[in-house]
Amino acid sequence: MRKGTILTGAFLVSALTVTIFNQARAQTNCDFKNNLEKLSVAEEASKIDDGAENIKNELSIRKELLNQALDCSISDALSLQSEVKSTQVGYSDLKNYQARLVSKIDEIIGYYHNQKEVVKDLGIEGSKIFSANLRTWRDSNYAPIEELGKNFPIFARNQDFLQTAQNRLYQISLTLRALELDGDQEIGNLVNQARRQIYSANEDNGYAADIYKRLSWPNNVSGLVLSTLQHLKDAYQSFFEIGSEAQKIISESK
Amino acid sequence: MEPIELLKKFKNLEPDPDYTKRSRNLILSNGRWAGFPVSMKEITMGIFKSGWSIALTAAMLLLAVGSFSALKIFSPVRNSVVDITGLKAEAEAIDAQIELGNVVYTSALGIENKTSTTSIASPKATVKISPPAKTENIGQESGEEGTSTEPTIDSVLDALSQ
Numbered sequence: 001m002r003k004g005t006i007l008t009g010a011f012l013v014s015a016l017t018v019t020i021f022n023q024a025r026a027q028t029n030c031d032f033k034n035n036l037e038k039l040s041v042a043e044e045a046s047k048i049d050d051g052a053e054n055i056k057n058e059l060s061i062r063k064e065l066l067n068q069a070l071d072c073s074i075s076d077a078l079s080l081q082s083e084v085k086s087t088q089v090g091y092s093d094l095k096n097y098q099a100r101l102v103s104k105i106d107e108i109i110g111y112y113h114n115q116k117e118v119v120k121d122l123g124i125e126g127s128k129i130f131s132a133n134l135r136t137w138r139d140s141n142y143a144p145i146e147e148l149g150k151n152f153p154i155f156a157r158n159q160d161f162l163q164t165a166q167n168r169l170y171q172i173s174l175t176l177r178a179l180e181l182d183g184d185q186e187i188g189n190l191v192n193q194a195r196r197q198i199y200s201a202n203e204d205n206g207y208a209a210d211i212y213k214r215l216s217w218p219n220n221v222s223g224l225v226l227s228t229l230q231h232l233k234d235a236y237q238s239f240f241e242i243g244s245e246a247q248k249i250i251s252e253s254k
Numbered sequence: 255m256e257p258i259e260l261l262k263k264f265k266n267l268e269p270d271p272d273y274t275k276r277s278r279n280l281i282l283s284n285g286r287w288a289g290f291p292v293s294m295k296e297i298t299m300g301i302f303k304s305g306w307s308i309a310l311t312a313a314m315l316l317l318a319v320g321s322f323s324a325l326k327i328f329s330p331v332r333n334s335v336v337d338i339t340g341l342k343a344e345a346e347a348i349d350a351q352i353e354l355g356n357v358v359y360t361s362a363l364g365i366e367n368k369t370s371t372t373s374i375a376s377p378k379a380t381v382k383i384s385p386p387a388k389t390e391n392i393g394q395e396s397g398e399e400g401t402s403t404e405p406t407i408d409s410v411l412d413a414l415s416q
């Protein structure tokens with residue numbers, strides 16, 4: 001029942017995010033199909049007859065597509081920024097990472113706006129070079145920030161999960177000591193296993209934090225936030241096993 | 255008898271020793287000592303009455319609390335060593351977070367494909383990068399045979415750069 005509620009909640013949040021994102025894109029018109037078809041026709045026409053009229057027509061379509069791509073890029077960046085801004089952050093380090101990401105996305109949006117001014121003066125060859133350069137720029141500047149931004153809400157939430165798991169381990173250790181079960185070998189092994197898993201989760205979380213601190217690229221922040229969670233999941237499995245083992249020992253001693 | 259002789263006799267008057275003792279005790283105990291004020295029967299009845307009232311209060315308290323359960327008393331491990339309900343809720347929240355992370359992770363693979371670069375983080379968490387999809391048609395990124403996706407910003411830029 002509880003699992004269902006959580007999963008439904010997570011699904012609704014995802015669906016809402018996707019809907020908002022798609023709405024933003026729809027307002028900007030990020031459907032390129034029509035203009036791409038026009039470009040294909042214009043390029044064929046220019047190949048057959050490279051007269052001024054055909055060249056002018058092709059250039060006009062190219063500029064239209066470039067402006068559309070830039071508008072869409074701005075829209076994507078704004079959606080990403082909104083996602084980062086709306087993330088609840090409780091720790092001062094997280095607030096710093098959030099502020100730096102927001103500022104970096106502002107720079108990206110500023111860059112796109114400047115490029116729209118450049119498009120006005122392009123010729124056909126110039127538009128080809130411009131497109132290739134913009135593509136390269138996006139790979140090395142936008143893609144890293146996009147990955148960091150999309151993972152930021154998960155990374156921020158992971159800090160709470162880590163804290164909760166550590167508290168759980170502490171509580172369980174205290175209870176085991178009170179019940180004089182901490183001397184049992186099997187239980188001891190399970191507690192150590194849980195401790196190692198939480199340590200590994202902290203380690204991977206630390207690598208991810210370092211990436212956010214330096215905004216470094218290339219990185220595998222997606223893999224790190226997931227492996228943090230996987231280690232935590234394993235730790236919880238150990239907690240359940242500790243519970244079963246303790247129950248078994250107490251039942252046998254009665 | 256002459257009054258003078260009578261007065262002389264008064265001088266030799268003494269109280270009863272038993273009465274003296276009782277009176278002294280009475281004054282020293284500030285009125286507390288007055289022998290047994292009630293009989294043993296009354297005391298026994300009082301004990302019974304207060305015992306019943308205590309028992310009745312305890313029963314009312316249990317009824318008022320309402321959540322009394324023998325199971326809770328006889329299964330201390332389930333409630334004390336590990337809080338199963340709480341743990342389950344936390345583990346499920348982690349599962350839901352993994353689901354969300356997988357969505358981002360999948361799209362991140364696409365981002366990394368664009369750059370063909372290597373990872374800097376811990377080897378344990380290294381992301382495997384699959385071969386990048388090649389752009390076959392103008393504005394359309396082709397993946398598997400016969401399938402096409404919506405043109406993206408990057409695929410449009412690729413098309414425009416040719």
